[in-house]
Amino acid sequence: MAEWSDQAISLGLRRFGETGAILEVFAREHGRRRGMVYGGASQKKRAPMQPGNTLSLTWKARADDSLGFFTAETETERAAVHMASGEALAGLSALAELLAAALPEGEAKPALYDAAETLLDMLSNEEVWPALFIRWELGLLAMLGYGLDLENCAVSGANDGLTHVSPKSGRAVRGSDAGAFLDRLLPLPLFLIDNTAPATPLDIHNGFRLTGHFLGQRLFADLNKPVPEARYLMIDRLERAGRLSTG
Numbered sequence: 749m750a751e752w753s754d755q756a757i758s759l760g761l762r763r764f765g766e767t768g769a770i771l772e773v774f775a776r777e778h779g780r781r782r783g784m785v786y787g788g789a790s791q792k793k794r795a796p797m798q799p800g801n802t803l804s805l806t807w808k809a810r811a812d813d814s815l816g817f818f819t820a821e822t823e824t825e826r827a828a829v830h831m832a833s834g835e836a837l838a839g840l841s842a843l844a845e846l847l848a849a850a851l852p853e854g855e856a857k858p859a860l861y862d863a864a865e866t867l868l869d870m871l872s873n874e875e876v877w878p879a880l881f882i883r884w885e886l887g888l889l890a891m892l893g894y895g896l897d898l899e900n901c902a903v904s905g906a907n908d909g910l911t912h913v914s915p916k917s918g919r920a921v922r923g924s925d926a927g928a929f930l931d932r933l934l935p936l937p938l939f940l941i942d943n944t945a946p947a948t949p950l951d952i953h954n955g956f957r958l959t960g961h962f963l964g965q966r967l968f969a970d971l972n973k974p975v976p977e978a979r980y981l982m983i984d985r986l987e988r989a990g991r992l993s994t995g
């Protein structure tokens with residue numbers, strides 16, 4: 749009998765058979781995993797395991813490569829807490845779907861897990877979490893091998909006055925050094941390289957545009973998957989709420 753216990757973020761629950769369900773989680777020390785939940789189709793068991801909730805769970809199976817089954821208790825309930833905030837609920841769904849779609853199965857990524865927990869805990873602070881989400885997406889890209897280099901200018905090597913990012917190399921560029929290529933570059937929000945800089949609605953737009961480009965053109969392109977629709981719905985929610993602006 750194989751068995752382990754861990755803390756995990758629920759990524760979603762889908763019905764299996766008449767009364768069961770399959771729970772997908774991102775466990776801190778065991779990565780993205782799936783398992784059966786007996787009676788998981790019932791409202792009583794389904795509600796605490798909604799995406800974004802933190803669970804304390806145990807997985808058991810006859811062998812390591814089996815589907816196995818989970819027993820779980822809720823540590824932090826977020827889905828119900830954010831029902832009154834469409835933007836926060838959309839952020840929660842986007843994070844869960846990004847993790848479910850992007851992560852390889854069974855690979856522990858505790859630093860990414862801790863960053864996701866921090867972001868989820870900040871969803872009640874509408875002034876902060878959109879910028880934090882962009883930073884988290886940069887971390888997701890980096891931890892999966894698609895990191896951007898925002899330290900020095902790709903053209904001159906300078907580490908000041910950085911204003912753009914090359915959509916091809918993922919390296920920062922000083923606009924003054926870009927010449928005729930400036931219009932081909934992606935704007936680099938100042939808050940991503942200066943922790944004291946505020947994140948304006950335009951910066952939030954440019955930040956999601958930046959991470960979205962590399963999520964779509966690199967990470968998910970290599971996985972042969974589209975970027976999860978929940979991410980676009982989150983951005984739409986933020987724009988309607990005035991937290992994001994194109995100009």
